[in-house]
Amino acid sequence: MDLIFQSATVHRANHDPSKVQLCTLLNIKTGGCSEDCSYCSQSSKNPTGLKATKLMDIEPVLVEARKAKANGSTRFCMGAAWRDMNGRKTNFKRILEMVK
Numbered sequence: 158m159d160l161i162f163q164s165a166t167v168h169r170a171n172h173d174p175s176k177v178q179l180c181t182l183l184n185i186k187t188g189g190c191s192e193d194c195s196y197c198s199q200s201s202k203n204p205t206g207l208k209a210t211k212l213m214d215i216e217p218v219l220v221e222a223r224k225a226k227a228n229g230s231t232r233f234c235m236g237a238a239w240r241d242m243n244g245r246k247t248n249f250k251r252i253l254e255m256v257k
Contacts, residue, residue, distance in 0.1 A: 178231055178232065179228070179229045179230045179231060179232075180230055180231070180232040180233070180234060181221075181222075181225035181228075181230040181232070181233050181234065182234045182235075182236060183213075183218065183221050183222075183225075183233070183234070183235055183236070184235075184236045184237075184238075185212060185213045185218055185235045185236065185237050185252070185255070186210060186211065186212045186213065186236075186237040186238050186239065186248075187199070187207065187208070187209060187210040187238060188207045188208060188209035188210065188238050189209030189210075189238055190238040190239060199238035209238070212237065212248045212251060212252075215251060215254055215255055218235065218255045219255065221233075222255075235252070235255065235256075237252070
């Protein structure tokens, strides 16, 4: 608890304690991950009823990012259900374009 107190003290000395940073998370590819993390609803091994989707197209992601910025978000995070990049070079290029 002392460490938490010390870190909060440092944070308050350098940032306005009455403000929070607003971030937005968009799931750009849902479910179908081959990894079995036991806790993650994105895993195809978990019987969550979650329907897997393909990677979103670039333009709808950009629309959501612009909306997030207009609503005050200073960070826009994109989540994708993947274990690795094997066989996903095309999708990775699309994600790079989204980030640009």
